[in-house]
Amino acid sequence: MEIIKKSEKISSLIINSFHIKDVVLADKFKIDRNILSISTKNISNLIAEEKLVSNIDLKIIKPNNHNLQINTIMDIIPISTKVLGEIGEGITYTLTGVYFMLTGIDKSGRQISDFGSSAGLLKDKIYFGRAGTPSQKDFIISFNVTLASGSAINRSGPIAIHRVCDQYIQLIRNVLKNLSANKSDEKHIFHDKRTPSKKRVAIIKQVAGQGTMYDNLLFPDEPSGFKGGKSIIDLGNMPVILTPNEYRDGALHAMT
Amino acid sequence: MGIGPSTKETTLHHFRDPLLNVVDADQDVEIVAVIIAGTPQDNKSKEFISKRTANCLEAMRVDGAIISSDGWGNSDLDFVNTIGEVGKKKIPIVGLNFIGTQAEFVVTNQYMDTIVDFNKSDAGIETEVVGENNVIELDARKALAFLKLKMRK
Structure with missing residues (x-):
């Protein structure tokens, strides 16, 4: 068997980031000249499809404009999408300068x-x-x-909130996917490699899996997404080994 | 007890985790994997998952590991158990946990000599401010420095 002495690449991940300088409400979803346009037209459909969700309130919060009342923050989510390959390899596009803040309350x-x-x-x-x-x-x-009243304390309530937010983010991902890589503001290349001369170190991330608001999803279809993800509770809380690039590419979605 | 607003790691945190970035950028070590381990509710399962996590490290033949916990209280038991199981295999391990003044460990073991407390609040408490008591680059650097010392022995 051949012994590898030098550093050898195993797989690569490219993350292209597109910087957003303004976010505006419009009829259609669009990313053009660093401006993200988002629409609220689809929101009534999203509400209609989720029986536990009674309302969605979407607001664009401008920089340094944070003197407003919010409900409890469930998550902060980046807007990223796979353009080539699956999570952990290939090409990912992500937006910088704009992030989702997911908050929730029940009717009572x-x-x-x-x-x-x-x-x-x-x-x-x-x-x-x-x-x-x-x-x-x-x-x-x-x-x-x-x-809807009473659904906050069941596992299905918080899950519905994460799911409906992901469906909305997907509408942005769909336009992000179509951008040309040469329009990106930054390009980062990450290699998973092996170098026999170096000490081998693993990171263990201990995450919640006790139930209801203590859950995490692994391997969603899209980076940092929800759809297609497997709940750590449903996986029996068993340790799951990720490549560094899978973790870096949004293989874990927090639901705590 | 479980995870409070100031200690919880958001999806964005996982996407640009300073712990991965610090270990990955270091020239002396090679990051081989990120293991995601759940924290179940009952004690028997907690012990089982701790053992499985330690065996993952053994199977991968790692020289060392850093364990970071999202949350405190209930999950401290998983944290302490896992460090114990890994320590028994003579694999150097360093921990990152929220402790402050509010979350001292109830149980401990001989392998817990290198724990980095990532509390950031003056009072040492769960402040309910999202992101405040999270792992930052400096915490990750401390943990890696501890691990390098432990691996040298």
Whole structure:
């Protein structure tokens, strides 16, 4: 058997990022000259298809404009899509400068959270500029979902919220997919490789899997997506080994 | 207890995780895998998952591992158990956890000599501010530095 002495590439992932300088409401979804146009036309259909969802309120929050009341933050989600290959290899497009903020409440006024709530003034309830949060300069698309009364405490309620938000994000992904790579603002190439001279290190990410609001999805169809994802609870909470590039490419969707 | 707003890792956090970036960028080590381990509710399952995670590391013949926990309280048991199981195999392991003043470990073991506390609040508590008590690059660097020392022994 041949022994590999030098560093050898096993697989590659390219992430092209497109920077968004403005987000506007329009009739159609469009990304043109760093401006993202989004439409609210499809929202009534999304509500009609989800029986646990009674309302969706979409709002564009401009940079440094964070003095507004929000419900508990369920997730912050990047807008990314696969252009070539599957999660962990090939080409991914992602938007920078804009992120989804998913919030939720039920009709009776119960926040969709269990162990402490982040409902309140946005400026007080988010620590801007962390890896997992937008910066002060980013646009935030606030996607607030109201559940039918009583469904907040069942597993199906929070799942419906994540699913309906993902369906909306897909409408943006569909236009993002069609952009030309040479229009991207940044291109990052990541190689999974092996180098026998180096110490081998693994990262263990311990994630929630106790139920209802303590869940995580693996392997969604789209990076950081929901559709097609497998719940860690349904996988028996068993450890799942990801390549570094799979993890980097949005193989894990938080539902905590 | 489980995950509070300030400790939970969002989907965006996983997409641009500083822990992966720091380990991946380091010239002395090679990142071989990111293992996602769930935290079940009952103790028997918790012990089982800890053992399975440790065996994944053994099977991969890693030289060391960093374990990071999303949440505290209930999940501390999984965290402590996993470190114990990995330690028994003589695989160097370093932990990242939210501790502060609110979340001291109830149980511990001899392999928990290198734990990085990623609490960021002055009071050491779950502040309910999203992102505040999350792992940042500095925490990841500390953990990797600890691991390199442990792997040298």
